[in-house]
Amino acid sequence: MKITVTENMFKEQFVRMNRADNFSSAGLSALFEYLEDMEKDIGEEYELDVIALCCDFTESDIDTIANDYDIDLSDCVELEEQFNIVLDFLESETTVIYSDEDTGTILYANF
Numbered sequence: 001m002k003i004t005v006t007e008n009m010f011k012e013q014f015v016r017m018n019r020a021d022n023f024s025s026a027g028l029s030a031l032f033e034y035l036e037d038m039e040k041d042i043g044e045e046y047e048l049d050v051i052a053l054c055c056d057f058t059e060s061d062i063d064t065i066a067n068d069y070d071i072d073l074s075d076c077v078e079l080e081e082q083f084n085i086v087l088d089f090l091e092s093e094t095t096v097i098y099s100d101e102d103t104g105t106i107l108y109a110n111f
Helices: 007-016 025-042 050-056 062-068 079-093
Strands: 057-061 096-100 105-109
Touching (some): 007 025, 025 096, 050 057, 057 062, 079 096
Antiparallel strands (some): 057 105, 096 105
């Protein structure tokens, strides 16, 4: 038996599993949309597993990402340039689900 999950229900599952801090509200919305698109593309329903999603995806700020992946930003003066370098790196290595230059955060598939 399956139920159709709305975006609000999707977000609530992260709260119920004590994972509300893993992703921003905007990040969760983007992840929900990504999973819905994936279902359509592969023609198969996705079984919601909050813990697996928290293991498979990360939303983080550009400084943390640069540190985690040894991305040298020392020659970058402007934040926009730093953001674009980190975003370009992630786009070349994995799937980027969401990015927000205003907050400096990016949600991507772990690799």
